[in-house]
Amino acid sequence: MTLRDGLVTHPSVTQRYGHMVETGRIAHDPAQEKIATALDRLIADISDKRLARKSSALGWLFAKRNKTREPVRGLYVHGGVGRGKTMLMDLFHELVPVEHKRRAHFNDFMADVHDRIGQHRAALKAGETQETDPIPPVAAALAKEAWVLCFDEFTVTDIADAMILSRLFSALFDQGVVLVATSNVAPDDLYRDGLNRGLFLPFVGILKQHTRILELDIDTDYRMRKLNRIPVYMTPDDASAKKQMDEAWETVVDGRPVEPAALTVKGRTVPVPQASGSAARFSFSDLCEKPLGARDYLAIAGAFDTIFIDHVPTMDLRRRNEAKRFILLIDTLYDAEARLFLSAEAAPDALYTAANGTEAFEFDRTVSRLIEMQSRDWLERTDARNEEKPAPAGERTGQTG
Template sequence: MTEALADRRPAPSLDRLVADLVPPPRFAQARLETYIPDPEHPSQGRAKERIGQFATTLGAPAPGGLLSRLRGRPKATPARGLYLDGGYGVGKTHLLTSLFHVAPGKPVYGTFVEYTNLVGAMGYRRAVSLFSDASVLCIDEFELDDVGDTLLMTRLIRELSDAGVAVVATSNTLPEALGEGRFAAQDFLREIQSMSERFEVLRIDGPDYRHRGGRIEARALSAQQVREHAETTAGATLDDFDDLLAHLKEVHPSRYGALIDDVSSVHLTGVHTIANHNDGLRFVVLVDRLYDREVPVLAAGADVSALYADELLSSGYRKKYYRSLSRLASLAGDGAALMGTAA
C-alpha cells in the first residue's frame, strides 16, 4: 500500500537539525558563475557583482568578537550584512547559496523557520555559541508568521552581528516594511527598524525566472491517474488533500523537510481552493520544502492557479502565496512530465 504523508510523524534530532544547515539539493550546485542575470533588469547583474565583492570580505571572526567580549576585551564594530529584496523567482536563493559555497571558514545556511526551531530546541545561549564562529549566517525566506519568532531572530541577528558574524538574508519585503499589513505593535516595529540598520539592501527586479519561457502549464490529471501512478512508483506518497492539510496542523513547519525524507514524488487527490491563512501558510512551507528537494507533485482537483482564495492573494502575505503558486506550478510540470502529459 502506498504511504501517505499524513501517516508520517517526523521527529528530527538536534544533530539532524544542525546537519541540515546547508543549502538544499536544488541549490547544492548553485554558484555565482551559473547565475544568469536578465539583461533587461540591470539590478540582477549588480546584485551578482555585489555578492561576489561581499564574499571577498568574509573570513575569520574579527578580533573582539563574542569570545573576546566574554574575556573583557573591547566590543567589536557590528558587522554589516546584506538584505536581498525582490519578487519571487528573481534568483535571491541562488545568490544566497552561491555566497555560502564560496564563503571561507564555517558558513551556515538555513531558512527562517529552521533557525527559529533550532533555537527553540537547543536554547538561545547555546544557539548563539553555535553560530558565533560562523563566517556568515545565511537566512533564506525571512518570515513574519509569528511575532515572537521574528523578535527572536532580530535579537539573534543583533547579537551575532555585534560579535562580528556577517549576516545575509533574503525576503520579499524590505526590512523597514516587514510587518506591514500584518502586525502593528510598536515594540515589534522598533525591533524591525533596529534590524534593518544592520543591512545594506540590494533590490533585485525582474520576472519569475521559472516563467521566462512562458507560463508553466501542466495538463489536468484525474484522481484515478494520480492513484495509479502513486501505486506503481517507488518512494511515492498518496494523500487526500484535506487529510494532508489536517496533518500539517499537527507537524511543526520546521519538520516539513523531514516529513518528505526519501519521497520521490507527492500525489494528491481532492485538491481544492484554500480559503484561510492557517492552512495556506502551512501549505506554502510544504511547497517550499518540496521545491528545495526537487520533489515532483501530481495532483487531481482544482488547478494550481486556483489553489489560494482571492482573499489570501490580496493579503499581506500575497508575495508568499504567489511564490508558492510559481513553485507549485513548476513541481506540477515535473509531475506531469513523469506521466508523459506535460503541455
C-alpha cells in the same frame, strides 16, 4: 583561474554568474549582476576580517574584540518572487571561504532557536544552569556553530519570533555574526500589521545597522518564465514524464527545503508527502485511493497553490470510487484556481474508459477542466492570483517521518 587538464574554476560570485550566463543556464540581467558584485565585496570584507584576526588561535570571531575596527555588514536583498535572489545567495554560501557557515530557511532557523530556548529553560528548572536569560547563551552557541548566516525567505509572521528578534540578533551581531538574507519584502514592511508591532520595530533598526539593504528591482519573474515553458500535463506516464515532473518540481521549489507535512482536518490528519512553501506533491494513490473527501481536498487547496499529482492511471468501472474522488479533487483545485502539474497514463479524454454510469457523465467536466488548466490563460491567471495570495489560515504542521 585555470587548473591543469584545462579545468576552469569560478572563484567569485560575479564570475560564477557570468559563466551561468555564457552557458545559457540563465539570462543576463544587470540587477542580478549588481547583487553578485555586492556579494563579492562582502566575501572580500569577510576575508580581510579573518586575516586581521588570524593570530587568534580560535579565529577572529572569538578573539578579543578590537573596538576600533568596524564589524562586517551583511546584506539584506529583497524583491519579488522568482527574481533570482535564492540563486545568488546560494552562490555566495558556496563560495564564501568560511568553515562555520549555515544556510537555512528563516522559519527553520527560528524553530531551532525556540527549541534551544526551551532546552535552556528546562536546564534552569533542573538546576543545571544559573543563567536565567536564555538569549545570550543560545546566541553564543549559534554563533560558535556558524558565524556566517544565510537566510532564505526572511519573513516574520509569528508573534513569538517577533518578540525575541531584537534581543536575539543584537546578541548574534555582538558575537560577530554576519547575516545574508533574501526576502520578498523590504525591512520596513516586515511584520506589517502584526500584533504588538511596536515591540518588533527596534529589530528593523538593528537589521539596517548591520546589513546593507539592496533591492533586486527587476520586472521579470525568471522562475515563472522557466516554468511556463514546462508542460503541466505529462503523458504517457513513463520515464520522460517523471523527468519532466521532477524538473517542474525543482523549478517551483526553487532551492527551498522539501519535507513531509500534514494537514489537520476536523481532527484527522491528511499527510502531505512532499511540501515546500506553497507547493505540495502527491501521488494519485495518496489522494484518490485513500478515504479522502471534500473537506480534505479543500484543506489541500487552501494550504497550497501549486499541486503536483504523479501517476494518474486510466480508470474504469472497477475504479469507480477512485474516479469519483478524482472528479471531486479536480473540481476543488479548479475552483481554487490552483496550478496543477500531473503525469497520467493517458490524455484527459482517455482517462476514464467506462461508457456508462454517473462517473462517465461527470468525467466530461473533469476532462474539460484538465484541458483548461493547461491553457496559457489559466497559467497566467494562477500566476497573478498566487502572487497576491495571503498566507493560509488553516492548520498545517511539519513532520519528520
